[in-house]
Amino acid sequence: MKRRLFIAGNWKLNKTAAETSQTVADLKEKLADFNGTLDVALFPPFLSIAAGQAAAEGSPIGIGSQNVHFAESGAYTGELSAAMLKEAGIELVIIGHSERRQYFGETNETVNLRTKASLAAGIKPFVCIGETLQERESGNMETVLKGQIVEGFAGISADQMTDLVVAYEPVWAIGTGVTASPAQAQDTHAYIRSEFAALYGQAVADKVIIQYGGSVKAGNVAELMSCEDIDGALVGGASLTAEDFSALILNAAALS
Numbered sequence: 001m002k003r004r005l006f007i008a009g010n011w012k013l014n015k016t017a018a019e020t021s022q023t024v025a026d027l028k029e030k031l032a033d034f035n036g037t038l039d040v041a042l043f044p045p046f047l048s049i050a051a052g053q054a055a056a057e058g059s060p061i062g063i064g065s066q067n068v069h070f071a072e073s074g075a076y077t078g079e080l081s082a083a084m085l086k087e088a089g090i091e092l093v094i095i096g097h098s099e100r101r102q103y104f105g106e107t108n109e110t111v112n113l114r115t116k117a118s119l120a121a122g123i124k125p126f127v128c129i130g131e132t133l134q135e136r137e138s139g140n141m142e143t144v145l146k147g148q149i150v151e152g153f154a155g156i157s158a159d160q161m162t163d164l165v166v167a168y169e170p171v172w173a174i175g176t177g178v179t180a181s182p183a184q185a186q187d188t189h190a191y192i193r194s195e196f197a198a199l200y201g202q203a204v205a206d207k208v209i210i211q212y213g214g215s216v217k218a219g220n221v222a223e224l225m226s227c228e229d230i231d232g233a234l235v236g237g238a239s240l241t242a243e244d245f246s247a248l249i250l251n252a253a254a255l256s
């Protein structure tokens with residue numbers, strides 16, 4: 001039995017508060033006949049979150065944050081704590097996106113700390129993992145993913161594993177228009193699930209939601225979501241307009 005799909009849009013550094021209000025309002029309208037068979041969320045930039053929440057009210061669209069710091073407070077200029085997000089009504093957060101690993105020095109260890117801080121605050125983490133092209137082509141993909149899993153999820157309990165979402169995003173497929181083929185993605189998702197089974201047992205691993213991310217669009221989402229171990233999508237470019245994202249969501253929802 002397949003897990004409930006979770007389709008989420010990561011807006012990265014795009015959309016002011018005004019643009020967020022408009023896009024979320026448009027999306028809400030386009031999802032008026034949505035059958036509710038999957039979960040939907042958007043992750044706008046911090047300062048656009050409040051506008052997104054207001055516009056999404058009364059709709060199935062969850063609104064989350066793209067990052068969180070691991071400390072409760074202290075000398076961390078420019079950062080926000082999990083308690084601050086929670087106070088602002090934020091219950092979803094992306095952690096360890098490859099762009100944060102690449103440009104902002106995120107490591108498996110900081111991903112782990114942020115994940116624990118979020119779970120402790122009652123915020124659902126979307127923990128990103130994924131290999132670069134060089135890592136895949138040099139035959140190191142499984143070693144890299146295993147390291148991200150073993151270190152990134154260290155100390156996370158079996159119960160907590162079902163409170164979070166794992167997002168597998170091969171770095172070479174992000175924003176490039178190159179999608180992993182459904183077979184490639186399925187193989188890697190099965191490998192990732194087997195690593196969680198090794199850590200937590202098969203029964204827990206079978207419940208873990210593993211999203212795929214990297215050039216997912218309305219035209220390829222159905223094929224990807226039909227794969228046994230793919231439980232949703234973390235979407236960049238194709239989540240930026242209500243037209244594209246609603247088409248993608250409705251195509252995925254039509255599967256169930």
Ligand SMILES: O=C(CO)COP(=O)(O)O
Pocket residue numbers: 010097169173174175176177213214215216234235236237238
């Ligand atoms: O990084 C991504 C989502 O977090 C994927 O981005 P694209 O869908 O634009 O490839």
